[in-house]
Amino acid sequence: MNSARYGGLEAGGTKMICVVTDENGKWLDQRTLPTLSPEETIPQIVDFFKKNAITSLGIGSFGPLDLKEGSHTYGSLASTPKKGWKGYPLLEAFKSLEVPISLTTDVNGAALAEATKGAAKGLDSCLYITVGTGIGAGAVVNGTILEGFSHPEMGHVPVKPHENDTFEGHCPYHGTCAEGMAAGPAIQARWGKAGVELSEDDRVWQLEAYYLAQAIAAYTYILSPKKVILGGGVMKQKQLYSLVREELIRQLNGYVDIGDPDEYVVAPGLDEHAGIEGALLLAKQAEKMALS
Secondary structure, three states, rough: OOOEEEEEEEEEEOOEEEEEEEEEEEEEEEEEOOOOHHHHHHHHHHHHHHHOOOOOOEEEEEEOOOOOOOOOOOOOOOOOOOOOOOOHHOOOOOHHHOOOOOEEEHHHHHHHHHHOOOOOOOOOEEEEEOOOEEEEEEEEEEEEEEOOOOOOOOOOOOOOOOOOOOOOOOEEEOOOOOHHHHHHHHHHHHOOOOOHHHHOOOHHHHHHHHHHHHHHHHHHHHHHHHOEEEEOOOOOOHHHHHHHHHHHHHHHHHOOOOOOOHHHHOOOHHHHHHHHHHHHHHHHHEEEEHHH
């Protein structure tokens, strides 16, 4: 009997990270590709996994994804702004590998990884939020990825504009949702500079914390996660963590006791590997489901 070889794909809007491990989690091969058109990108990834003779595959992808069971477009990308990818049948593209496949969003995968082996290890619930070119969140509840008729779109919850903020929002669908007010492109559109050029401007990060804390407060009221993990490019501004904690406590106003805010809102335990580690866990789940 051949040993298991797990394939993991973190399919991002900028780059695709491919990893193969053995049954003990040892990395055997890896490759990173730029996310170009599907026709340019996907065949290279399929070839990589075929060459490595994987026995199952886990995919954590940018979205939105159609994950509605029974849908004729199940496993396809939905209304993504990524040029050339809208409607692309992502799951179908890997069927030629003839191995069990599990697909979810990149943030769902990251949440699973952080709950299993990262900052929320030992807990049965957590929330992973990425703040970068967009805002997305994945939740683990009772040890399971949270999904309903599809995956949550938590980055698009409405937020109340700050009284001194005249910015009209950057989301083409909702304007002043969390993503429209606090994602990286919103920071650049509001201030005329990228976040990395604004590190020393306290106004930028106090306002950012105001919007992120609003979203986290809403998630806290609804999901009561035992830990909130903030990752993504914008969170490389490390001063944001303390600002978000302070603003969250102010906005909750004593109504919900989250305990020590330093333990409640934290950085990823897996650093930048949460997404790919989640994809590899999905590959193991796909194998289990195929054998059950």
